[in-house]
Amino acid sequence: MRRRIPLIITFIIGVVLVTGYFVTRGPFNTLYESFSDYFAIITVFAFILGGGSLLKIHLKRVSNRSTDWPYSLVTLAGFAITLVIGLFKVGNPAGMGGEILAGGSWLRFVFDGVYNPLSATMFSLLAFFVASASYRAFRARTKEATILLSAAMVILLGRTPVGAWLTAWMPESLGFLELPNLANWIMAWPNTAGQRAIMIGIALGVIATSLRIILGIERNYLGRGE
């Protein structure tokens, strides 16, 4: 029961959704729409599960006094305060019926003052690490690394005013070699070719894996044991 019922559920949902995509009339279409709604709702519960797991892990770290446990208190405090503010729409000018991120609400303050700067700075840190990674790649001196970084440099320069300024002296007959034009050509043709090859490869992989899941051949998502 612990393994067979999930396999039956996966089969029914998968078959109904695949059939509903092709058969746009009758019960399959109705079921397709209902299951789409149900799927979106259950996915939201996954967020709640994520929050629950986060609480469980950090409470355990605090109770065990694990390494760096005081930082877990910071996570728990940030989580609890933001959740209360968000769920009860604290400070929302229109009350519980207002937009969740309405101007003047406390959640808007948390978003603008805490969440946004933290996420933007965290990702902007990558600019420095990317620079050091490209330096290491240049030192590798392989043909592949050179092609990758040359394409990156052309795109970087070609999409900024510096690129146009650097190659503005070129005669009109060699206009296609101007950095902005070269960047546009790379984006439109070789880049599209690579992206298309990747997309076709991924599509074949997804189709094969989906079929294996629906037919019950792929069962790793059920985990081990009963």
Next chain:
Amino acid sequence: MDVTLQLWIDAALTLMILSFLYRDNPFYKFAEHLFVGVSAAYLMAIGFWDHLVPNLLGKLFPSLMSGVVPGAVGRSPDYYYIIPAVFGLLLLTRLVDRWAWLSRWALAFIVGGSAGFNLPRFLDSDFIIQVQSTMIPLVVLDQSGNLLWGASFSHIVLVLGVICGLVYFFFSVEHKGVLGQVSRVGIWVLMVTFGAAFGYTVMARISLLTGRMEALGAWLATIF
């Protein structure tokens, strides 16, 4: 709430994260852990109000939710929505070790749903349409019948690039001889694609960094 207070918190958290460039330190760890807690709760709150309330609670308890969900006024309850509610609650049993096996039923719904949605969608948009878009003429002529060298060259690059890239992903045969050479060209094409993606990523990150520097500038302007 106070804009100046927001500027100060914004600047303090920005500096705490940037301090990682020197080395790992307690200020960075504080900001990092705060980010984890705040972002998890923020996404939960948004998911609750934007999806769970209108799509589940509004359908199951329309009269109770009429003050919060505008479309629920005068609607009768749709009891079919008990199904996703039960599956959603089953998913939460994963938090209790004794009942964790029940969460497989909800997980089966999510996995089966993803497979059912993705199979036809990827077949249509990422396979058939992409193959169709690659079937283009290799020799491009203008209206007078003259050969357009540039356009023809670009089309050949595209078609050969896709074929070579796909050969690289074909692992059923050992990449030796002609196949090995074609696969090598495929790697070069993929490197150009990764290079373009790399260039765009660097640009996006630098743009974020510029935004952060502007925020710090605005904060400094309030002091001096």
